[in-house]
Amino acid sequence: MNEHLNAALAYAREHESEFLETLKEVVAFASISTAEEFRPEIEKTAEWVAKRLKALGMERVAIMPTAGHPVVYGEWLGAPNQPTMLIYGHYDVQPVDPLELWETEPFVATVRGENLYARGTSDMKGQVMACLSAIEAVIKTGSLPINLKFLIEGEEEIGSPSLPAWIEANKALLQADFCLNPDAGMLGKDYPTITYGLRGLASFELTVFGPRQDLHSGVFGGAVHNPAKALAELLAGMHDENNRITLPGFYETVRPLADDERVKLAALPVTDDFLKQQTGVPQVWGEAGYSSVERAGGRPTLEINGMISGFTGAGQKTIIPSKAMAKITCRLVLDQQPEQIYAQFQRYLEEKAPATIRWELKMYDGSAASISNIEQPAVKALAQAMQTVWGKAPLYKREGGSVPVVGMVQSSLDMESVLTGFGLPDDNLHAPNEKMHLPTWHLGIEMLIQFLFNF
Amino acid sequence: MNEHLNAALAYAREHESEFLETLKEVVAFASISTAEEFRPEIEKTAEWVAKRLKALGMERVAIMPTAGHPVVYGEWLGAPNQPTMLIYGHYDVQPVDPLELWETEPFVATVRGENLYARGTSDMKGQVMACLSAIEAVIKTGSLPINLKFLIEGEEEIGSPSLPAWIEANKALLQADFCLNPDAGMLGKDYPTITYGLRGLASFELTVFGPRQDLHSGVFGGAVHNPAKALAELLAGMHDENNRITLPGFYETVRPLADDERVKLAALPVTDDFLKQQTGVPQVWGEAGYSSVERAGGRPTLEINGMISGFTGAGQKTIIPSKAMAKITCRLVLDQQPEQIYAQFQRYLEEKAPATIRWELKMYDGSAASISNIEQPAVKALAQAMQTVWGKAPLYKREGGSVPVVGMVQSSLDMESVLTGFGLPDDNLHAPNEKMHLPTWHLGIEMLIQFLFNF
Numbered sequence: 001m002n003e004h005l006n007a008a009l010a011y012a013r014e015h016e017s018e019f020l021e022t023l024k025e026v027v028a029f030a031s032i033s034t035a036e037e038f039r040p041e042i043e044k045t046a047e048w049v050a051k052r053l054k055a056l057g058m059e060r061v062a063i064m065p066t067a068g069h070p071v072v073y074g075e076w077l078g079a080p081n082q083p084t085m086l087i088y089g090h091y092d093v094q095p096v097d098p099l100e101l102w103e104t105e106p107f108v109a110t111v112r113g114e115n116l117y118a119r120g121t122s123d124m125k126g127q128v129m130a131c132l133s134a135i136e137a138v139i140k141t142g143s144l145p146i147n148l149k150f151l152i153e154g155e156e157e158i159g160s161p162s163l164p165a166w167i168e169a170n171k172a173l174l175q176a177d178f179c180l181n182p183d184a185g186m187l188g189k190d191y192p193t194i195t196y197g198l199r200g201l202a203s204f205e206l207t208v209f210g211p212r213q214d215l216h217s218g219v220f221g222g223a224v225h226n227p228a229k230a231l232a233e234l235l236a237g238m239h240d241e242n243n244r245i246t247l248p249g250f251y252e253t254v255r256p257l258a259d260d261e262r263v264k265l266a267a268l269p270v271t272d273d274f275l276k277q278q279t280g281v282p283q284v285w286g287e288a289g290y291s292s293v294e295r296a297g298g299r300p301t302l303e304i305n306g307m308i309s310g311f312t313g314a315g316q317k318t319i320i321p322s323k324a325m326a327k328i329t330c331r332l333v334l335d336q337q338p339e340q341i342y343a344q345f346q347r348y349l350e351e352k353a354p355a356t357i358r359w360e361l362k363m364y365d366g367s368a369a370s371i372s373n374i375e376q377p378a379v380k381a382l383a384q385a386m387q388t389v390w391g392k393a394p395l396y397k398r399e400g401g402s403v404p405v406v407g408m409v410q411s412s413l414d415m416e417s418v419l420t421g422f423g424l425p426d427d428n429l430h431a432p433n434e435k436m437h438l439p440t441w442h443l444g445i446e447m448l449i450q451f452l453f454n455f
Numbered sequence: 456m457n458e459h460l461n462a463a464l465a466y467a468r469e470h471e472s473e474f475l476e477t478l479k480e481v482v483a484f485a486s487i488s489t490a491e492e493f494r495p496e497i498e499k500t501a502e503w504v505a506k507r508l509k510a511l512g513m514e515r516v517a518i519m520p521t522a523g524h525p526v527v528y529g530e531w532l533g534a535p536n537q538p539t540m541l542i543y544g545h546y547d548v549q550p551v552d553p554l555e556l557w558e559t560e561p562f563v564a565t566v567r568g569e570n571l572y573a574r575g576t577s578d579m580k581g582q583v584m585a586c587l588s589a590i591e592a593v594i595k596t597g598s599l600p601i602n603l604k605f606l607i608e609g610e611e612e613i614g615s616p617s618l619p620a621w622i623e624a625n626k627a628l629l630q631a632d633f634c635l636n637p638d639a640g641m642l643g644k645d646y647p648t649i650t651y652g653l654r655g656l657a658s659f660e661l662t663v664f665g666p667r668q669d670l671h672s673g674v675f676g677g678a679v680h681n682p683a684k685a686l687a688e689l690l691a692g693m694h695d696e697n698n699r700i701t702l703p704g705f706y707e708t709v710r711p712l713a714d715d716e717r718v719k720l721a722a723l724p725v726t727d728d729f730l731k732q733q734t735g736v737p738q739v740w741g742e743a744g745y746s747s748v749e750r751a752g753g754r755p756t757l758e759i760n761g762m763i764s765g766f767t768g769a770g771q772k773t774i775i776p777s778k779a780m781a782k783i784t785c786r787l788v789l790d791q792q793p794e795q796i797y798a799q800f801q802r803y804l805e806e807k808a809p810a811t812i813r814w815e816l817k818m819y820d821g822s823a824a825s826i827s828n829i830e831q832p833a834v835k836a837l838a839q840a841m842q843t844v845w846g847k848a849p850l851y852k853r854e855g856g857s858v859p860v861v862g863m864v865q866s867s868l869d870m871e872s873v874l875t876g877f878g879l880p881d882d883n884l885h886a887p888n889e890k891m892h893l894p895t896w897h898l899g900i901e902m903l904i905q906f907l908f909n910f
Contacts, residue, residue, distance in 0.1 A: 034770035095772055101668065158770060185674075199673060203771045212735030213556065214886040217758045218654060218856025219640075221786050222750035223730055225740035228759035228781070229690060236691035239684070275678055280667030285680035285811040295677035303672045304683035305774050306765030311782060315489035315613060316658045316819050317550055318784050318857075319760050319885050326683070327766060329773050331676050356740040364771050401673025402773075430774050431669040 005453045007141035012133065012445050019133040019445065020116070020438070022052075024109035026091075026125050027118040033069060033092035033157045042154050045091045046070050049128075049152050056136055058150065064170075066162035069154030073173070077147045083455055084147035085378070086176035086415065088405055089128035090156035090183070093120035094430045101432035114438055121436035122427035127182040128152060130422060130441060134448035146455050149176050153405070156183070159201060159365040160404045167412045178378040178416050179409050184399050185423035187269060189440050192386035192447070194379060195419035196372045197297065197398035198406055200332030202341040203364035206349075207325045208234070208357050214310065215320040224320060225356035228309035231324040234359075237352055238302055242288035245302045245330075247344035248351070255334040257290075257298045261398075265293050268395060278425050297398035301331045331400060338366025367404030370417075378418045381454035389447040394420075460908045462596035467588065467900050474588040474900065475571070475893070477507075479564035481546075481580050482573040488524060488547035488612045497609050500546045501525050504583075504607050511591055513605065519625075521617035524609030528628070531603045538910055539602035540833070541631035541870065543860055544583035545611035545638070548575035549885045556887035569893055576891035577882035582637040583607060585877060585896060589903035601910050604631050608860070611638070614656060614820035615859045622867045633833040633871050634864045639854050640878035642724060644895050647841035647902070649834060650874035651827045652752065652853035653861055655787030657796040658819035661804075662780045663689070663812050669765065670775040679775060680811035683764035686779040689814075692807055693757055697743035700757045700785075702799035703806070710789040712745075712753045716853075720748050723850060733880050752853035756786045786855060793821025822859030825872075833873045836909035844902040849875075 012019070031045040032038040046063045049072045053061045058074035069092065077084070096106040096119050104110040109118040120126070138144055151174065153163055167174065184195035210227030211220070240246050257265075270293040272284045286295040295301070305328065310321030330341050342363045353359050373379075374396055386394045399419070406417045422444030428434045467474070486500040487493040501518050504527045508516045513529035524547065532539070551561040551574050559565040564573040575581070593599055606629065608618055622629065639650035665682030666675070695701050712720075725748040727739045741750040750756070760783065765776030785796050797818045808814050828834075829851060841849045854874070861872045877899030883889045 034772065035768070095766070095768065097766070097768070098669075201673075201773070203773070210734075210736055213883065213888075214553075215734055216856060216884040216886070217756070217760060217784055218656075218786055218854070219880065219884065220730070220734060220751060221758045221784075221855055222741050222754055222756035223739055223747040224734055224736045225738075226758050228762045229694070232687040232690035232759070232762075235684060235687035275675070279665075279670055279675060279679055281665055281679045281811060282813060283680075283809075283811045284678055285809075286677050292678040296675060299677055301672070301677035303676045303681050303773075303775055304687070304764065305672060305772055306767040306776065307683045307687075307779065308763050308767040309759065310761035311550070311552070312761040312763040312780070313490065313550065313552070315550075316660075316782060316784065317489065317760055317885060318656070318658075318758075320758055321761065324762065325767065327771060329672055329676075329771065331673055354738075354740075356736060356738045358737060399673070400676055401671060425674065428668065429671040429674065430772065431671070433668075 004142040005449070008137040008449045009446060011141050012137040012449060015137070016442055019129070023116065023126055023129045026129060027109045027120045028107055030107050031092050031154065032095050033155050034095050042069050042092060046072050046154060049091050052132060053150060056132060057139055066166040068162035071166055072150065072152040074150040075148060076144060079144055079147050082146045083177040084149060086149045086151060086174060086179040087131055088179050088181045088183070089131070089152040090124060090154065091128065091152055092154045092157050094123065094157050098432060103433055115435040116438055117433055117435045119434050122423040122434055123429045124183050124421070126436040126441060127421050127423070130444045131182060131448060133445045134452065137449055138452055145453055149174065159203065159367060161365040163405060164408050164412070167408050171413060174413055176415060178376060178418055181403060181406060181417045181419045182421040183403050184419040184421045185425065185427070186421065186440070187395055187397060187425065189424055189437060190390070191269065192390045192392070192394040193420065194374065194382060194394045194396050195399040196374045196396055198370050198403050198419070199400055200336060200338065200367045200369040201402040202330040202332060202338035202366040204328045204345060205325065205362040206328060207323055207360045209323045209359065210357050211320060211322050213322045217318045217320050220320055225354065226320050227357055228321050228324040230354060230357045231309065231326055234349070234352060235304060235326055243286055245300065247341065247348045249344050250300070253335045253340065254300060257294060262294065264396065265298065265398070266291065268293050268397060296400045298333060300333050300336060303329055305329055331402065333369045334371060337368055367402055368407050370406045370410060372406070372419060373416050376416050382418055382420060382451055384454050385447045385450035388450050389443055459597040460904065463592040463904045464901060466596050467592040467904060470592070471897055474584070478571070478581055478584045481584060482564045482575045483562055485562050486547050486609065487550050488610050489550050497524050497547060501527050501609060504546050507587060508605060511587060512594055521621040523617035526621055527605065527607040529605040531599060534599055534602050537601045538632040539604060541604045541606060541629060541634040542586055543634055543636045543638070544586070544607040545579055545609065546583065546607055547609045547612050549578065549612050553887060558888055570890040571893055572888055572890045574889050577878040577889055578884045579638050579876070581891040581896060582876050582878065585899045586637060586903060588900045589907065592904055593907055600908055604629065614658065614822060616820040618860060619863050619867065622863050626868060629868055631870060633831060633873055636858060636861060636872045636874045637876040638858050639874040639876045640880065640882070641876065641895070642850055642852060642880065644879055644892060645845070646724065647845045647847070647849040648875065649829065649837060649849045649851050650854040651829045651851055653825050653858050653874070654855055655791060655793065655822045655824040656857035656859070657785040657787060657793035657821040659783045659800060660780065660817040661783060662778055662815045664778045664814065665812050666775060666777050668777045672773045672775050675775055680809065681775050682812055683776050683779040685809060685812045686764065686781055689804070689807060690759060690781055698741055700755065702796065702803045704799050705755070708790045708795065709755060712749060717749065719851065720753065720853070721746065723748050723852060751855045753788060755788050755791060758784055760784055786857065787824050789824045789826060792823055822857055823862050825861045825865060827861070827874060828871050831871050837873055837875060837906055839909050840902045840905035843905050844898055
């Protein structure tokens with residue numbers, strides 16, 4: 001076994017440039033799931049992934065339709081009496097705007113320094129390709145020590161709306177001992193990280209309607225409520241002076257952070273200075289009574305993702321806009337449910353919106369938060385592999401982001417997820433110039449090889 | 456004289472359709488002054504106006520350069536011992552977005568019902584063409600009873616930035632007894648109106664900067680101040696609970712409305728119900744202690760004209776935007792000055808903006824408010840002409856809009872302006888589907904013919 005491991009590690013080192021070329025191939029697809037016009041790219045990406053799974057010797061490889069974008073499935077069950085690992089991934093990516101801020105084309109992978117730049121390099125085609133590269137190294141040098149199943153979906157960036165039904169319909173197919181989910185990142189390049197907590201998501205679009213069309217601000221200014229102003233008032237009122245969210249009942253079902261967990265979180269290398277340096281903000285901000293790392297991972301939040309009203313071109317246009325819109329997402333913790341947040345948001349608007357305007361609140365799909373058991377054998381196997389490669393024990397963190405599939409896998413398949421990944425905090429996820437740190441990516445591949453031999 | 460008047464009126468009635476065709480010609484130019492790419496259209500429009508003045512027999516017609524868009528000048532001084540009237544107009548128009556809300560092309564004049572739809576029909580190519588049509592009717596049927604000068608500028612919709620210097624440089628050329636300014640509207644189609652008060656304008660762009668680029672709202676949400684949220688807070692705080700503007704010192708130089716003026720304004724047919732019907736808002740809004748008509752004309756205001764931040768496309772994008780921007784204009788009354796407002800705005804931001812974000816405040820050109828003397832002979836001549844055509848005395852109103860040239864003409868040329876026009880409150884000024892009510896326009900031409908004979 002040790003011989004096979006060494007051969008696999010050697011294979012991985014010898015094939016670093018081939019692995020990189022393969023990653024470049026898949027990030028070239030503009031598989032943006034948020035807009036219908038990219039559907040052909042989504043389909044091409046699914047086909048590419050399926051082809052790649054077949055090339056690795058996976059069986060029953062299929063592009064399986066869902067109500068939305070397809071799931072790519074594949075399996076290899078040639079290791080009787082060994083555990084089966086379900087590998088989760090998504091092949092869709094975030095939109096790329098503002099396009100003008102990209103230094104190079106978002107779908108032309110470009111190496112600059114130690115990084116590979118392109119949409120999806122870190123979130124998460126690069127993570128999926130790290131798994132496939134590790135598996136390739138092991139397969140090409142012997143037989144896989146454990147059984148594998150793949151669930152690679154195409155709707156993660158829109159909240160995986162079709163996945164719950166698809167998982168329910170394919171429960172038998174997906175049976176496995178645990179799920180490896182490499183869609184969570186590292187706290188820094190020298191900090192191998194295992195994520196055990198994920199926030200949920202509730203996503204909204206709030207529109208405020210004023211006059212039936214734009215008005216001349218000289219003729220009507222002072223006599224009607226400006227909807228951009230009314231929206232600003234409603235948005236401003238959604239946090240109180242302690243930066244706590246004011247949607248009625250918002251904190252009622254929030255599970256408090258346990259004392260021992262707060263102690264562990266305080267030990268993470270995520271200081272306020274680190275956050276300021278990572279983001280460029282002059283000062284951190286947030287809910288009173290909690291540290292930044294607690295707020296960003298263990299507490300619920302409400303964010304404006306976008307906002308638009310009236311005239312925003314060059315120069316001036318003296319109008320009162322007819323309407324104003326904001327996109328808002330809440331990150332949820334246990335035991336909040338997206339539907340509750342929607343009801344609370346409605347109530348907030350019913351109570352706070354003035355009679356001088358009309359409003360409309362739309363909800364997108366959401367997901368609940370989740371916590372994984374860090375005592376399961378797969379977590380221990382992963383921690384051991386990290387210790388071997390980085391020479392240190394992993395950090396255990398709560399992740400502020402939302403990976404809806406973790407909750408689905410837990411509730412539908414009664415399966416624990418093991419969350420990790422090789423993305424870094426400065427990878428520009430969901431932002432221009434997304435990148436993957438290549439030395440870390442190669443270490444990740446080695447670590448995954450080690451991991452496969454730890455069962 | 457009476458014979459000439461009757462002949463001119465008859466000419467105008469016979470040439471209604473030619474007048475309309477000429478108006479359609481000039482509104483076909485996209486002479487949008489707010490954006491550089493329309494400069495060729497601006498130039499074509501200036502040429503068209505100059506050609507038209509020449510065709511009417513005006514002398515010394517010239518397209519005179521300024522620091523920005525040119526002024527079209529022309530004169531006819533063949534009536535010795537008679538007064539000289541300077542006619543002010545502007546040939547530039549507002550932008551047309553949101554384009555998708557136009558029922559017909561903004562630069563293809565289209566008659567629907569009693570209205571002519573196109574950008575500039577009401578504001579104010581239609582008003583300029585009413586003057587030229589009236590003059591044509593008088594000239595084609597005899598000799599003009601008074602002397603004329605024309606000042607037709609191309610920067611009104613951007614606050615006439617180049618005009619003060621140009622007027623100063625051309626004081627001798629512009630000497631006249633009064634200025635007719637038809638850039639003010641009517642209170643309704645049965646209400647001939649003379650405007651005696653105009654608000655000034657101070658125009659700003661406020662940008663709030665947060666992280667150096669868009670951040671993943673899951674990873675950083677809760678730990679940094681969302682700039683869209685910070686902007687919403689700053690905007691919401693610009694009015695207090697009585698809807699009074701909170702920029703420090705904002706009301707200090709505001710000249711109160713005189714009691715007799717409040718009585719006159721209360722008699723105008725601008726009720727809250729009228730405003731609701733005109734605009735479609737569920738309720739009126741504004742500064743406590745003042746009626747809607749007082750607020751829309753006689754009190755200063757602060758309006759958000761536009762606002763943008765982050766992701767505003769279809770679907771969702773879970774980011775914390777890197778910045779947020781709002782365009783804001785204040786309408787000013789006597790004795791407020793735009794520069795004072797800028798200083799107050801700066802102070803507001805210095806006092807209120809949190810240390811968690813950075814901000815930048817940009818000021819566009821502004822103008823002070825103005826009040827005209829309604830006892831001057833030209834106002835009496837205009838009132839008499841209105842009485843003749845509509846069978847009733849005009850209403851005297853304060854206009855909420857800003858016509859910067861009125862203040863310039865007063866201070867540089869020591870000349871009073873007579874403000875009128877034939878636009879209606881539902882003309883969709885600065886909005887999609889701008890229109891001119893054609894029966895009112897034709898009455899306006901008749902009234903102007905009568906006016907020319909009242910000296």
